[in-house]
């Protein structure tokens with residue numbers, strides 16, 4: 079109702095579609111039966127729009143013709159959607175050879191003039207209007223492909239997509255849940271525009287006399303009326319009006335949809351209320367059951383994480399050169415080093431999410447005794463979230479802005495642990511309490527932009543803890559937060575480690591954080607570990623110049 083023009087065009091389209099569907103009810107006449115006696119006769123009883131040049135009822139032809147015209151456009155649309163959208167999704171998400179091949183093909187198709195191809199198709203495939211509409215679908219599919227590919231390629235780079243991968247969701251799920259939701263609105267708008275184009279092209283073909291000829295369509299009616307324009311000009315009016323109003327309504331509807339759907343804030347408001355209302359529904363108090371789910375106690379493992387002689391290489395060369403690192407259950411190990419020293423590359427190797435082009439070129443990584451170098455992606459994914467979890471650096475950009483916090487917590491619980499919707503919601507609320515969020519219900523129903531950075535980081539820690547992992551990798555978990563919140567989040571990590579016997583690998587460049595939290599520390603420089611030992615020992619008697627430099631960076635703070 080906020081967009082009257084959109085509503086009006088929507089209603090007009092609905093009326094046209096309804097009239098066309100109800101053709102047998104609205105007109106008692108056969109659109110093909112002619113009575114030459116009545117040719118060019120004006121309106122008469124039972125024939126409100128009169129007769130055409132062959133003495134056929136104009137209203138019947140208009141209604142039945144609408145079926146063919148709109149049906150033809152629908153076929154073209156469905157073909158275009160089926161070809162363009164999946165191809166665009168795959169090309170945008172994965173890139174690579176498929177993207178190159180599909181983009182090449184799309185450029186080729188777009189270079190062809192549609193009318194000429196349709197004329198040639200008619201010569202080869204015959205005059206069946208439905209077949210021509212399938213060809214038209216092929217010709218307009220590139221507009222969907224380009225639209226979807228462009229958006230998906232952008233969304234693919236968002237951190238929340240990486241976060242979803244890290245939490246162990248499969249590509250298909252990520253595409254369905256996080257990517258499709260972003261392309262949905264533009265696709266709907268494009269559908270309205272392409273429908274208008276398809277109707278126009280189809281009518282154009284029929285007007286030129288290249289369509290099926292015998293079946294009534296609005297374009298064929300125009301063609302016939304045009305031949306007799308001197309004698310009965312009114313015959314042009316009805317199909318012209320039908321085509322003009324339908325195409326115009328589609329364009330206006332597309333504009334209205336664009337105004338509403340592409341303005342996220344306004345469009346998502348109702349959903350948000352619905353989501354919040356669901357969350358506020360009375361919850362059953364059974365929280366104990368949820369606590370039983372998860373991996374076996376981490377303390378059973380002798381060595382939780384063991385990295386030996388790890389090397390990471392890109393085409394440009396080796397960036398991590400033989401790193402050794404161990405994390406035991408219940409231990410917090412700091413991995414420190416200046417920017418570019420290889421901390422993140424080491425952490426990503428453990429998570430099995432090295433960026434494209436990067437690979438573990440040497441060495442071994444075992445988690446709970448299991449070798450993970452060379453593990454198929456499927457098995458690696460099964461480990462992520464459940465055995466090893468990840469807390470990323472920038473909390474805000476790792477939450478999907480299109481979903482509530484609750485939804486993002488519930489999703490992995492349902493699909494990784496197989497919990498029912500209600501059980502997953504209870505567990506998500508428990509997790510929010512676990513990370514000391516004061517009003518879990520409210521946060522559960524909030525969208526990421528409605529919570530603070532500190533809360534977002536707690537939510538991500540809750541998410542990481544959701545499947546009770548044995549090992550947590552936290553990459554600079556406090557850099558984006560102010561000092562007070564930093565302390566709170568660090569306290570929270572310490573508490574979780576103590577209570578749950580969690581092994582934590584804390585990636586940071588801040589030796590202050592290490593002093594505060596870590597049992598042991600490994601210092602990296604230029605892709606190598608240059609110093610390692612008990613945190614207390616390393617901090618009180620640093621051997622390596624790099625450690626001394628990092629230490630000097632935090633000392634002024636301590637003095638202050």
Ligand SMILES: Nc1ncnc2c1ncn2[C@@H]1O[C@H](COP(=O)(O)OP(=O)(O)OP(=O)(O)O)[C@@H](O)[C@H]1O
Pocket residue numbers: 392394397415416417418419420421422423424433434435436587
């Ligand atoms: N995609 C990539 N291709 C090639 N080299 C890369 C790539 N990503 C990182 N590197 C290189 O790997 C090295 C280590 O980077 P890494 O991100 O692990 O550093 P870091 O210690 O985590 O730094 P920061 O604290 O700034 O995040 C850097 O020299 C960087 O140039």
